[in-house]
Amino acid sequence: MKALVAVKRVVDYNVKVRVKADGSDVDIGNVKMSMNPFDEIAVEEAVRLKEAGKVSEIVVVSLGVKQCEETLRTAMAMGADRGILVETEAPLQPLAVAKLLKAVVDKEQPQLVILGKQAIDDDANQTGQMLAALLGWPQGTFASKVVVADSKVDVTREIDGGLETVALKLPAIVTTDLRLNEPRYVKLPNIMAAKKKPLDKTTPADLGVDPAPRLTVLKVAEPAKRSAGVKVASVQELVAKLKNEAKVL
């Protein structure tokens, strides 16, 4: 069975994000970029399925600028077999990403597509669901456990009040939650080996998809600065402040 994993290149989780002076976007000049952490979990899950003999080939796909190659190489160093870069300088929104991924799925015909539940930059949490709708495939989102058996996949999801397990008929879409697994570190020899793995490039035009944004970003702003705390002298003063200033009593 072939598995397809989508990976996004995002601003590193540890970078303190700055907004551009004109408020048009986040400033990503000279900022460390890494693989979206939820996508790392997706790659790890695919590799574990391959190690368990459930998956025979892992194809990893990324969409965006040329540097996304680095993200693909990381995924291949973790254990993916080959990479596909859909190269474009255009800004991509979830619907365009889902359409592009559908085109890749049509070509590659995987039985399982694994994606991060969301990307940590735009927190959209839409791509997996949109892709399932476009393909007409079943979806198991926010997976904390994935079991592949015969022609179905059982996906356990963390929901309010407990765990829910859904059985999906393959082919299917799975999006990963934080507790699904702990991604492995990348071995140096595997980095070297990953350089020799095939990486194909294509473009939105080749795939016949118009990735033009449908939504307009009006403004990007930093969160309000937290004001300094104050010390109160007595319980009475505290209660008065909670009543009159915080208005929580």
Add this chain to the structure above:
Amino acid sequence: MTDIRTELMTLLNENRVRTDADSLGQYGLDWTRFHTPAPSAVVFPRSVDEVAAIVRWANQRKIGLVPSGGRTGLSAGAVATQGEVVVSFDLMRAISDFDPVERTVTIEAGVVTEQLQGFAAEHGLYYPVDFASRGSSQLGGNISTNAGGIKVIRYGLTRDWVMGLTVVTGQGDVLRLNNGLVKNATGYDLRHLFIGAEGTLGFIVGARMRLARQPRNLTVLLLAVPELDGIMSVFRLFNDGMPLTAFEFFSEQALGHVLARGHSQRPFESASPYYVLLEFEAPTDAETELAFSLFEKATEAGWAVDGIVSQSEQQAKDLWRLREDISESITPRRPYKNDISVTVSKAPAFMRELDAILAREYPDFEVVWFGHIGDGNLHINVLKPEDMPIDAFKRECERVSQWVFELVKKFDGSISAEHGVGLLKRDYLGYSRSAEEMAYMRAIKQVFDPNGIINPGKLVP
């Protein structure tokens, strides 16, 4: 007791003088766990003038003063065991007068290391002196102990970042030493005398600190090294081949304690006797490629058998935790710490002989090896067996320390590489300093602190 409190309250506002048992116990100790705290009061000055007034008062009353910063010291340099007054810098945390051209900034002694690092980052700069206790340790303490840490091979010690100091001497005089000048050839640089003096000459109350440009894309490699000898071979190979920002090592035993806390995953499927963590800047692919080719050489030579490379800042942090969490993970076992150094070229031979001594003298104790071996610094931690009384344990460790220190002396090394001397290492100073040197040290102490009231009993025997 009561009159000390009353007198101190004439110098400071009353809620900045504390004599309750909790405060005395807390502020009378640092991270060392071999002493019983017994200060008579803790005071919290807010300004240079208040510190000077406290010192003048202590001179009249002939009462000892102990400086207190983040209390993360490991040599009992900031413990008060004989009725001293503890001077805490917790309320002196201001950062001011940032100069982007000079890349310098003024700090008060109580500024926490991480606070200065954060300030630098906000201004696109970097404060490079870094270690696991960054979230608690204060700059005043860092300067007083000339703190080292994990970035020394690239950025040097705290001393290299101090452009000026404000001190209150043991006599109560306020000295402003080298106001940020790069060049200043006007005689004795007293600033450097106070750096690393462990508060025995006076109190450091403020400093002008230099900041560095931010490193670009720090990348971490973790290598599995099968033999103790291989560690320094790997160091030579990488250090000759590329500029490193850190080179650390630790043993499987050390890693075991970190993993037992459950916050980290085992880095390799199989255990290795030793691990090397090294870090470098990788602004382009070229640096990473170079590191890979060096790694291939290390594996061909048999020095390393496996390796990991960080793919994100998060992974770099997670790998660093394997090294940085060691100290905290073994604290419950009351470790006896040897913090020793030799020149890097002597390190391989030194480590071989040390290994033999420790194996011979500590057959039944767990000995944990780690350290900043890129600058010749080893941390040897001996863990207390659960059922052994602390006094008996300390006596046994002190017996073995004689052997260790004899070896350090033979290699012209230091019995305290970066933790300082304090109370814990004072009686061993002779292994690293000559009798003449110690006589000059005592004479210098006498000049700045004639009544012997500043951090009494520490450092100078």
